[in-house]
Amino acid sequence: MTEVAENPLLAGLGPRRTPSPCALAVFGASGDLTRRKIFPALYSLACRRLLPEQFAIVGVARRDWTDDEFRERMEHAVREFGRDDFDEGVWEWLSNATRYLSLDFADEEGEDRLAALLTELDEERGTRGNRVYYLAIPPQAMATVVEAVGKRRGAEGWTRLIVEKPFGQDLASARALTELISRYFTEEEVFRIDHYLGKETVQNMLALRFANGIFEPIWNRQFIDHVQITVAETLGSEGRAEYYEQAGAIRDIFQNHMLQLVALTAMEPPIDFTAESVRNEKVKVLKAIHTPGPKHIVRGQYGPGYIDGKEVPGYRQEEGVPPDSMTESYVAAKLFVDNWRWADTPFYVRTGKRLARRETTIAIQFQRAPHPPFEDAATEELKPNRLLVHVQPDEGVSLAIAAKVPGQGMRLRTVNMDFIYGGAFRTDLPEAYERLLLDAMLGDQTLFTRSDEVEEQWAIVDSIVAAWKRDRPSFPNYAAGTWGPAGAKELMRRDGREWLKH
């Protein structure tokens, strides 16, 4: 029986998205992610009264801070990175719910102290034994914390484990981590974050495809010439050299965000919007992806150049990067999805740091009109129809269509029909972390990655990286502030196509 059938007073009130009482323990509380994303997201949720009344946060890290020092730092973070105006009352509520615990993750005694503090908070704040553990920690610390938390999980209440990317380094390490986690937690308790899935416009891709009858009939190889996905950043390694040297563009962006965007673009309609149905369809796409060989993968590393008119160093000159680093800061690839819908339709994807502009775009290029009844001269400025999904910035959708140029004769030009998210709906789109934190507290896994999904992603990455061991490209091969190495252009040119112009 549904909730409304049981309680007639709930009819018309809509679902309530406030989680049940719980305590959130953030491992890695002294890190950048906690400061820039997690706390500002918690503050925004508190502003909207979306956190439960009985709520507690415990920041866990090695730094020797007191509760008050931690609160003070988080207050600064909320003031600096929050999207809402600072409200003393809201902050006081959140601050009162916040504790800090200094411990070494490998220290058994320290982990016992955390368990004791959480139990104490159950009494003090009424969190009822419900726990959310947020692991915002480096990959090398993951196993230690999973084990420590798993061994101490209580019998009372529910438990959820949020795991930040990267989930492993390759297929073998991802499987090992999954195996370790599964010793203590069920798959329903594990929430692997890919924050791209929390973005409104990424979710809008599902609405665009499956709520509009006009797109799905033409969303296939018969009507689509190819798909281009761009995830471009203007930032460099930004003090994350230690991590980035291990990851490179392929593990930092391609393995997770990029493949998620491919999956959402290519997936079949799920039977419903439950976590299992959506993830089942995404996994089918990931299983069907293959690259046509090393010639169709381009990697690059940026040299010095200009961003926003300012001179910026090359990757090898960045702090903490070895001067002979062979880590790629750019990857472009041609992928195929081997199924009835997409056979022989290329998906060109590219991601990189220090590119000309920050943007994430999915471009669906349709086949040209088979026989336009116009003179060649009339159509020379005409491009094929293209549907552009702007994930960031300027979130929205554009459709390039042909239109007659006003005046005598028949001249055609391509014009854009734009839908801008901020123009049609409330402008303050929630941050991805707000949505994901709330979903995890509510136990909704739809926007989180399942273990088999992660493994399929790693299998694709492993197949690409295996070929890289055999050659040594000449790095750097593109200047900061450009659209990447010449090889990426060549990748498209060989197929008679070109990357989207910006």
Next chain:
Amino acid sequence: MSAAPVQAEDWVGEDVTPADVERALWQVRDASSQGTEGPDLRTSVMTHLAWVPAEWREAAVDTLAGLRERHPSRGILLFPEPAAVDGIDARVSVLAFPQEGGRRHVAAEVIQLTLRGQRVKAPASIVTPLLVTDLPVFLRWRGELPFGAPELEQMVGVCDRLVVDSREWKDPAGAYRELESLFEQTAVSDIAWRCTRPWRRALAGLWPGIAEAGELRITGGSSAEALLLVGWLRSRLGRTVELVHEASGQIESVAVDGTAVPFPREETASSSDLLSAELDELSRDEIYEEAVRAA
């Protein structure tokens, strides 16, 4: 979009026709997009009509200002002045909100029409040419609803949703009986009803203990809110519930059969927030309609 428009273009005309207003719209939109990469985007989700008698003018303009960023569609404010000489005066504004990087603007259009004399009697013929084609039309009617008057009949005929605030009515109990007659003609929203939502949710939290409720005691709030809350409870529970109400300001407390209902912890909403929430609703609200019938 940022909080303020980068530029606002205005056109003012006296004794105009709807065709003059349409032409003016094109002109000011064109002017506002000078200097950007392309024409301003008019991302339209609806036409928002507002019927604003003189005493509500200031409040309506304030509410509209708070709405622009959330619903930057075409807003048409109608100011009736039945005692004046026949004619229509207009002010057309295009507010251009910059998108990230300032390369494009999203345009919000506001048309203010003062309907003088006999023009008050035929508002539908004036606004119909100005509606955005094929998009829903929301009509916010400020103040008392003049049931049976031609202006109300006509405007209900062009709108998909009528938005009222029964807190603005002197005798809500009497007006609810007449309001029922509009339910078959258009979807109706009531901002007073929206204000009761946190309390409805709090009362729903008492289920099943509340199933046999006999008395609802409300301290504070308007008569409209109290009537809607008790009407809702009566219609949902299918039983008689007595109302005891002391009117004043906001609702301070609610008790069922002498037991206090926990105070709801929800965001305080501004008048723009409340109207904005109503503008997001498109279908008929049958729960509200039943509450009105039982109020």
